Amino acid sequence: MSRPRSQAEYLARLVPPSVAGLNRRSLLAGAAGTGALLGTGLLAGCGSDSDSGSDSKTVSVGSNQSDPKPKDVIAKVMAGFQTASGIQPAVNTVDHNTFQENINNYLQGKPDDVFMWFAGYRMRFFAAKGLAGDVSDVWGKLSGYSDAFKKASTGDDGKQYFVPASYYPWAVFYRKSVWQQHGYQVPKNLDELNTLGAQMKKDGLAPIAFADKDGWPAMGTFDILNLRINGYQFHVDLMAGKEAWTSDKVKKVFDTWAGLLPIHQPDALGRTWQEAAQSLQQKKSGMYLLGLFVAQQFSNDEQDDLDFFTFPEIDPAIGAKALDAPIDGYMMARKPKSEANAKKLLEYVGSKDAANITVKNDPSTLVANTGADTSGYTALQKKAAELVGSATEIAQFLDRDTRPDFASTVIIPALQQFIKNPKDISGLLTSIENQKKSIFTS
Template identity: 60%
Template sequence: MNRPTTESEYLAGLVPASAGRHGFSRRSMLRGSMLAAGIPALLAACGGGGETSGGGGGGSQVTLGSNFSDEVPLKTMKAMVEDAQQKQGISIKLNTVDHTTFQNNINNYLQGSPDDVFSWFAGYRMQFFAAQGLASDISDVWSTVGANYTDAFKKASTGEDGKQYLVPTTYGPWAVFYRKSLWAERGYQAPTTLDEMTALSQQMQADGLVPLAFADKEGWPAMGTFDQLNMRINGYQFHLDLMAGEEAWTDQKVKTVFDTWRGLLPYHQTDSLGRTWQEAASGIVNKTSGMMVIGSFIGQQFEEADQEDIDFFNFPEVDPAIGADAVEAPIDGFMMSKRPRNEEGARKLLEYFGSPEDGVVQTTNDPSGIAANSKSDQGHYTELQKKCAEFVANAASISQFMDRDTRPDFASTVMIPSLQTFISNPADIDGLCNDIENQKKSIFTS
């Protein structure tokens, strides 16, 4: 597609929210490969602890494994659980695990004694576990809630076998976020090219600011910067093919991405490997940093009174021939484990997550997200939410995020340490790319 999609086309599902021209069927290579990572006792026992809401107990309860661990997401999840119990007549035991711990060890969790329902992501990572038989087919749930979603969201929730495995709830774009009041005070203008962004960064440094707030202690935030640069330099389809193992990391195109990023590192916040994304975002909140490449969830770090002071711009164009119409907008949702202890209750809970009411509860309590449910009332949306929804709807191409668009073992065991190595020592790009490619070949041919 060589033009931006209109909002009506996006909502009609004409632009898949997570697949390129090949679709997901090309990824049948996932079968037979598992994520090689250790699992902390906390996650292994995820089904055995947590908070219980409502009446009932034992087999009458539905257990819900959640990575909504930060303050705002946790508050949101508790509100969703309370509303689900009232509307569906079920008792829910909420088991909350730190977001990064949950994400990095999900495979081991699903092979153990997982909760009946668990939070997860649309796209490749969802398909991986569906293909391994680690999640249940919930196509019957979709027969109930499917009318609430566009075709794009259904495609993003569908496995290689054509069955549905996830109920999507919210999504949000990655872009460059900042505080409007700070920019107004300093007279800054949103850049549209990388050269303009570099010049702006230099001005911010002269003004005593950290130009780009940055953190990568958890390993995944830096993936967002790589994704943006790769799509701007090499295009959306090359990016998807690289994530799928179909392009070589030793290609000069990839080296150009790292070389371009290396030129931007002097404007990044230093000591990033010892900082969480929340700590980096505090620089935006406190007006000591000028901007940050991050998802719209940065809004969770702002007080309610400051929500209207958040704004963003699209990551700038690098190559005019490529443009800047590819957007990253990950989709979150919920899945059912392979052998739920309370299957009937689990399906009722998933039906609630697929309801318009859940979309309202979630986006009211956490104004950084957009409801995936097309029938959810948007009357309460903030200006930021409205802008995010329009921004995604007008994108020509939509990616999910590196750790959702590629194999989970490759993302966790190769890309996290590789990007952290680059950040700490960006001098040897050739060696870095050779190392990534060698590991990629081993993983993608297993």
């Protein structure tokens, strides 16, 4: 699903955590406009720890799916739930980045009964803080999920706190017609990628579409380079604060990235991911490393011309089987107004019926439930599902695999600083490591 980020929310990231209360809210209100964030609160949840006698036929849902296409898909899924259960879902939709940046306050305040979130570290982070409800009994009623999905939904205490709905791999996307026109071949290693990029430049294309105005897309580039150069386990340990950012291994990632920047679209800090995707759609760029949601920027007819390959091998000893494939889904508030209704909704969104609705309406994602009828998948979706199925290790994406505060207040500005000036890598990594020590020991 899409991860839209606006300039207003990017600016909010620049506010230090120590003044993230009123100042951050004021900044967002001033930049985004009054009322843009659902009234008086950034995340205006409907639930409350003190609510008890609620209407037995309603359930509130906090949604981060604010782009038109995924928002419409969620509406259809919720309509299916209402028809099946007779319970009316009240969906509270908030801009994706606003939702993410304010999730901690939201969960400690009056969250919705059910809210959308991510699998992996970020799910475990809030489960460990007691800010999410145990949904292990819901899992007892679910079918169609692999052990990998259940593991990604399980907290540190062995209980389940998450119901997966969809996922999408990151890969290098391109237009088949452009590649056929120029006779391009899929690169198998870093040298071939650089050679291909140089040829695309000669042909008048921006070799690799690139955007980081929104702060998060460059994380995908870091992830894949680290996975290819240092392997999955090192990447996971680095995200968990167990490895030093000043190590030679991390330095090699940035050195390699610096060598690739000349074949990336310039001025990335002034461009949104949608704009970069449109340059691919308009045949002005040759490739784009992004999630499957890039398909949202292509018409149905154009999607037949969209293809991808996994980022090529860098170290033969490590190979090219690891990738980012984030899982999106639902969690329950620690004390929902109606726990029974919340769990009924979770059981439905985890069902093959809900998955079938998504398959019919959204070509930019894959459904997690293997019992769904995926015969309606596009060729692109089928290939994406095969890619994930063949992966030996799957990461969740940098800002989901590490502490939320570290990702937003340290990594985003650091990567943007690197893109702007890739010369002082040692100084940059020293700064990241010092901040990491402070955050991970707090």
